[in-house]
Amino acid sequence: MEHPDRLERWQNRSETPLFLLSTLFLAAYAVHVLATGLPRAAHTALLAVIGAAWAGFLVDYVVRVRLSGRRFGPRYVAHHLLDTVVLLLPLLRPLRAVQIYQVVQRRHEQPRxxxxxxxxxxxxxxxxxxxxxxxxxxxxxxxxxxxxxxxxxxxxxxxxxxxxxxxxxxxxxxxxxxxxxxxxxxxxxxxxxxxxxxxxxxxxxxxxxxxxxxxxxxx
Missing domain, CATH: 1.10.287.70 (Helix Hairpins)
Structure with a gap:
């Protein structure tokens, strides 16, 4: 069953935390790639942060699917292509930063x-x-x-x-x-x-x- 109000509330509340999580993901990946001189334990910790961030993205995706009330399949993926792409390619997750503007815009009568x-x-x-x-x-x-x-x-x-x-x-x-x-x-x-x-x-x-x-x- 579709819950549009709950879905909208979830999107409004989750965009900023997800943006911060995506920034953490990108920062951890950048350090993992560029800081080759770090100890193995440090790289293991960075990989753990990357994996935990991706798990957060997966939880958000599953919640959105459930609140949408639609069955997951090719049709859902076609209508939520960006969400699916950034889940499969999490390096692109920061691209959803533009969605934060949409969240801010909903709280004002006119766009900035x-x-x-x-x-x-x-x-x-x-x-x-x-x-x-x-x-x-x-x-x-x-x-x-x-x-x-x-x-x-x-x-x-x-x-x-x-x-x-x-x-x-x-x-x-x-x-x-x-x-x-x-x-x-x-x-x-x-x-x-x-x-x-x-x-x-x-x-x-x-x-x-x-x-x-x-x-x-x-x-």
């Missing part, structure tokens, strides 16, 4: 930003978070691989910048299966983000010019 401002803000936040997570994932896959050109985290960040901006100099490229999988995802997401920003900016320009055309000439 215009539609165009929100699109650009969401795209900017998503690009930064996705770029950092992608750089970590590629660096973890590529470092030490035979014939790898991405040998440092700096190389990985540079490669991510090339990929997200669709420049693609080709001076550094992933050679592993895991690295290329991350690359394919970043390419698709960068095209989508650039399309959203470009379309929103173009629409804003058209509306601005239309408003100017409607004004009476100065006398």
């Amino acid at each position: 930003l215009s539609l165009y401002g929100r699109v650009i803000a969401y795209a900017g936040i998503a690009t930064l978070l996705m770029g950092f997570a992608g750089a970590l994932a590629v660096y973890q896959q590529e470092r030490g691989a035979p014939g790898a050109t991405i040998r440092t985290f700096g190389d990985s960040v540079w490669w991510v910048c090339e990929t997200l901006t669709t420049v693609g100099y080709g001076d550094v490229t992933p050679v592993t299966v895991g690295g290329r999988t991350v690359a394919a995802f970043l390419m698709a997401m960068s095209l989508a983000l650039l399309g959203a920003v470009t379309g929103s900016f173009s629409s804003w320009l058209i509306q601005s010019f239309a408003r100017e055309g409607e004004l009476p000439p100065d006398r």
Whole structure:
């Protein structure tokens, strides 16, 4: 049975704690990947934090399914694609940071930003978070691989910048299966983000010019 009020209350109350949990997850993963000189016990503790955070994401997903009143299956996944993707690929969980704005917006009569401002803000936040997570994932896959050109985290960040901006100099490229999988995802997401920003900016320009055309000439 569907409980829309309970589901909405759960979403409003859980978004901020889940965002903090996702930030903890990303921080623990970053330290695990970058701080290679830490003792084994420290890395074990970091992996425990990562696993506990993922368990929290799983609990949230299950609660949302139950409160939605829908049977879990392909149809549910199609209608909640972002929730499912970030559960399977928890490095993308910080992308849900944009949902916090929606929670804040529900508590006010009017949004704080215009539609165009929100699109650009969401795209900017998503690009930064996705770029950092992608750089970590590629660096973890590529470092030490035979014939790898991405040998440092700096190389990985540079490669991510090339990929997200669709420049693609080709001076550094992933050679592993895991690295290329991350690359394919970043390419698709960068095209989508650039399309959203470009379309929103173009629409804003058209509306601005239309408003100017409607004004009476100065006398």
